[in-house]
Amino acid sequence: MASSTTTRNKAAGPQDLETISSAAATSEAQSKNLKLVFVTGGPGSGKGTQCNKIVEHFGFEHLSAGELLRAEQNSDGEIGKMIKGLINEGKLVPSEMTVKLILNAMSKCSNNKILIDGFPRNDENREVWDRVAGLKPEFIIFITSSEEVMQNRLLSRNEGRDDDNLETIRKRFKLFNEQTLPVIKHYESIAAVQKINGMQSVEDVFAEIRPLFNPILQEELLQATADLLTGLDTGNYKAYKRYCHPALSIFEPDSQGQLVEGMDLRKFKFNVGSVTDRLTLTQRLRSTVVTPKVSILGAEVALVSYTRVLKLHSHPDDGDVEAYNETGVWQRLKSDDGCKNWKLVHYHRSVAPTI
Numbered sequence: 001m002a003s004s005t006t007t008r009n010k011a012a013g014p015q016d017l018e019t020i021s022s023a024a025a026t027s028e029a030q031s032k033n034l035k036l037v038f039v040t041g042g043p044g045s046g047k048g049t050q051c052n053k054i055v056e057h058f059g060f061e062h063l064s065a066g067e068l069l070r071a072e073q074n075s076d077g078e079i080g081k082m083i084k085g086l087i088n089e090g091k092l093v094p095s096e097m098t099v100k101l102i103l104n105a106m107s108k109c110s111n112n113k114i115l116i117d118g119f120p121r122n123d124e125n126r127e128v129w130d131r132v133a134g135l136k137p138e139f140i141i142f143i144t145s146s147e148e149v150m151q152n153r154l155l156s157r158n159e160g161r162d163d164d165n166l167e168t169i170r171k172r173f174k175l176f177n178e179q180t181l182p183v184i185k186h187y188e189s190i191a192a193v194q195k196i197n198g199m200q201s202v203e204d205v206f207a208e209i210r211p212l213f214n215p216i217l218q219e220e221l222l223q224a225t226a227d228l229l230t231g232l233d234t235g236n237y238k239a240y241k242r243y244c245h246p247a248l249s250i251f252e253p254d255s256q257g258q259l260v261e262g263m264d265l266r267k268f269k270f271n272v273g274s275v276t277d278r279l280t281l282t283q284r285l286r287s288t289v290v291t292p293k294v295s296i297l298g299a300e301v302a303l304v305s306y307t308r309v310l311k312l313h314s315h316p317d318d319g320d321v322e323a324y325n326e327t328g329v330w331q332r333l334k335s336d337d338g339c340k341n342w343k344l345v346h347y348h349r350s351v352a353p354t355i
């Protein structure tokens with residue numbers, strides 16, 4: 001799984017505005033099974049705060065349109081000056097410029113899970129995005145809040161932003177009501193807009209957001225399970241071990257009622273004599289996962305249960321099969337590279353009846 005960062009540390013440089021090729025960025029984005037989520041809401045509704053939590057818990061990359069523009073405004077020359085003037089007036093920067101900055105940032109990130117925060121803000125933004133990027137979000141998180149709450153938060157935000165003053169805040173609210181709300185309405189007809197009450201504690205808001213990511217987690221876990229089984233089928237210990245917690249515990253028919261712990265016996269089974277015949281046999285075959293069920297027990301823990309069917313001979317007419325009921329307990333843990341990855345921590349296998 002790729003690393004996750006926020007644009008607060010990593011913004012596009014000014015020269016990129018000239019050199020970016022939107023078509024190239026778009027095709028690259030399309031080729032990597034992109035999971036795009038838009039996060040919208042009024043100024044001070046808590047978009048950035050919740051994006052940070054999504055980054056931390058679900059390993060997304062956070063691209064804030066406002067942050068990308070603020071980085072750009074510090075560039076020398078007319079473009080920087082123009083952006084600064086517009087932001088301080090609470091107005092919108094021309095759509096082509098914002099879209100190119102977002103696509104440029106996307107093209108630089110290896111992560112396929114991306115949050116776009118604070119965009120699109122009006123119908124023209126959306127139209128240019130659709131035309132230039134053509135990428136649909138999985139869903140849109142709309143954090144709602146009253147202006148009173150948002151205003152109080154913005155005035156005490158203390159991020160040194162020139163636009164967090166009462167006069168500009170009022171202009172930003174007006175723009176949100178007149179231009180952004182209609183875009184959100186438009187998305188209601190073409191994508192899932194998930195309305196979240198932003199007037200709760202940060203943790204309570206996140207508790208509402210958390211389950212929205214379950215389908216993405218489920219897809220990741222099924223892929224991890226498939227990759228782990230491919231490692232087993234092909235006798236590739238390295239590919240298998242990548243998904244295993246070092247203290248992996250296992251109950252399986254071979255272990256004769258004993259709980260086996262750690263990777264030593266696993267490694268032995270991949271390498272050594274008595275089981276080699278069996279591994280050689282299965283090397284030519286492939287596991288088929290039947291009726292998988294993924295239960296998310298929290299952002300960090302999940303159960304994956306399925307029946308694994310193994311055909312024992314490669315001849316198509318030979319109907320000899322083995323089937324196992326298997327349950328894996330998975331946990332998302334930080335690896336040495338600082339990224340959180342799913343690891344199998346416990347695994348239970350029993351022989352399933354076959355017909």
Ligand SMILES: Nc1ncnc2c1ncn2[C@@H]1O[C@H](COP(=O)(O)OP(=O)(O)O)[C@@H](O)[C@H]1O
Binds near residue numbers: 043153201205
């Ligand atoms: N649920 C919340 N409760 C209280 N304060 C919050 C909450 N969410 C965000 N804040 C605070 O409000 C301010 C604005 O939040 P931020 O995430 O920057 O909003 P946005 O990105 O929507 O402009 C920040 O100072 C943040 O710490």
Ligand SMILES: O=c1ccn([C@@H]2O[C@H](COP(=O)(O)OP(=O)(O)O)[C@@H](O)[C@H]2O)c(=O)[nH]1
Binds near residue numbers: 041044091092118
């Ligand atoms: O797509 C965008 C996003 C932001 N902005 C500008 O950047 C400012 C700050 O936006 P951000 O999302 O960072 O902050 P918010 O207003 O939501 O607190 C906005 O008022 C606009 O001037 C813009 O022009 N286009």
